[in-house]
Amino acid sequence: MLPTLRDRRARAGAPVPGMSEGALVKVEQLSRDYGSLRAVDKISFEMARGEVLGFLGPNGAGKSTTMQMISGNLAPSAGRILIHGLDILDRPRAAKAHLGYLPEQPPLYRELTVDEYLAFCARLNCIPRNRCRDAVETAKARCGLEAVGRRLIGNLSKGFQQRVGIAQAIIHTPAVIILDEPTVGLDPIQIREIRALIHDLSREHSVILSTHILPEVQAICDRVIIINQGELVLNDTIAGLQRRMEGNNLRVAFRQPPGEAELARLPGVVEVESLEPGRFRIHCGGGGDSTDAIVSASVANGWQLCELMPERLSLEQVFIQITQTEAHADPGEAAA
Numbered sequence: 001m002l003p004t005l006r007d008r009r010a011r012a013g014a015p016v017p018g019m020s021e022g023a024l025v026k027v028e029q030l031s032r033d034y035g036s037l038r039a040v041d042k043i044s045f046e047m048a049r050g051e052v053l054g055f056l057g058p059n060g061a062g063k064s065t066t067m068q069m070i071s072g073n074l075a076p077s078a079g080r081i082l083i084h085g086l087d088i089l090d091r092p093r094a095a096k097a098h099l100g101y102l103p104e105q106p107p108l109y110r111e112l113t114v115d116e117y118l119a120f121c122a123r124l125n126c127i128p129r130n131r132c133r134d135a136v137e138t139a140k141a142r143c144g145l146e147a148v149g150r151r152l153i154g155n156l157s158k159g160f161q162q163r164v165g166i167a168q169a170i171i172h173t174p175a176v177i178i179l180d181e182p183t184v185g186l187d188p189i190q191i192r193e194i195r196a197l198i199h200d201l202s203r204e205h206s207v208i209l210s211t212h213i214l215p216e217v218q219a220i221c222d223r224v225i226i227i228n229q230g231e232l233v234l235n236d237t238i239a240g241l242q243r244r245m246e247g248n249n250l251r252v253a254f255r256q257p258p259g260e261a262e263l264a265r266l267p268g269v270v271e272v273e274s275l276e277p278g279r280f281r282i283h284c285g286g287g288g289d290s291t292d293a294i295v296s297a298s299v300a301n302g303w304q305l306c307e308l309m310p311e312r313l314s315l316e317q318v319f320i321q322i323t324q325t326e327a328h329a330d331p332g333e334a335a336a
Helices: 005-013 063-070 092-095 114-124 131-140 158-170 190-199 214-220 238-248 260-264 287-301 316-327
Strands: 025-034 037-047 054-056 078-083 099-102 176-180 206-210 223-228 231-237 249-254 267-275 278-283 305-311
Touching: 005 054, 025 063, 025 267, 037 078, 037 223, 037 231, 054 063, 054 214, 063 092, 063 206, 063 287, 099 158, 099 214, 114 131, 114 158, 131 158, 131 190, 158 176, 190 206, 190 214, 190 223, 190 278, 206 214, 214 238, 214 316, 223 238, 223 316, 231 238, 231 316, 249 287, 260 267, 260 287, 267 287, 278 287
Parallel strands: 054 206, 054 223, 099 176, 176 206
Antiparallel strands: 025 037, 025 078, 223 231, 249 278, 249 305, 267 278
16 A cells, blocks of 8 residues: 555654645745846745646746756755745755656666666655555556566657656655656657646646646646746636637728728727738727727728627737747846
8 A cells, every 4th residue: 555645744754734725835936046147036826736737938938947946956046935835945855755756858767677667766755665566556557657567668668758757756646746848759649648647647646747838738737837037927727828818809801991000099909910901910908899999980981891800819829928028128148
């Protein structure tokens, strides 16, 4: 029988609060400096139990630095990280007992078999010897590795190696699993399999998922955080992100088109973007009022409105809008 989270907390000397109390992960004003460069700047967020949190940002935004700090592999310059109520700097061993971590490059020993490697990981995570076999078999079953237990890791496909990496992250049944780019380099079938695995893991663990694959966030995450140039620029649920994607944009076309300046003066119109002769994208601030104003102005001025429809943004467009809008005028050197 595997040790419970309560058992592991008792072994680590940690308090044993009710499992439903408070946030599972709490990051407060987290910063990290590399000399004069601030890679992460006062990031704060919380993570609930059973949540899959998508962690996004352009290259150099500070994602990997943040993930390394949350996992306890890198000390912050300022701020605090609480894992299950435990400060990861004050009580690192007790806090890390609740973490499973898969870095972008899985920490695999290619000369070991899957069984040998997972048994080694079980001992590293202080699982008693008489429970190691059960822990290994359970991790293999959850990650679809039963058929490859005796094979050398170096002889496995990239997809199976990723599964082994995830298995080592969950072998001690941690409360929080951190996955850094878990599907990078995989083919479409392997990506679907890893996504299904992450979805399955979320039933018993909370998952922080760093990825560049935006559809992955929509497919498996409950909430999304976007950081840009070290700063948190979005912290929203997937439902809230969907509302952003619906947007307040209108695509319009006229047979006798007005000038952009005329459209920009209409009530509720924030910005006018010319797409092609006679066709525009109108960014609105007032929804229906802008639509009414466009229709009325077209009739009054003889613009001959022939197309008017709401435009739904893709997640990629939302991501680009947020990161470009929040970008500093002089970003300087990219963060780690």
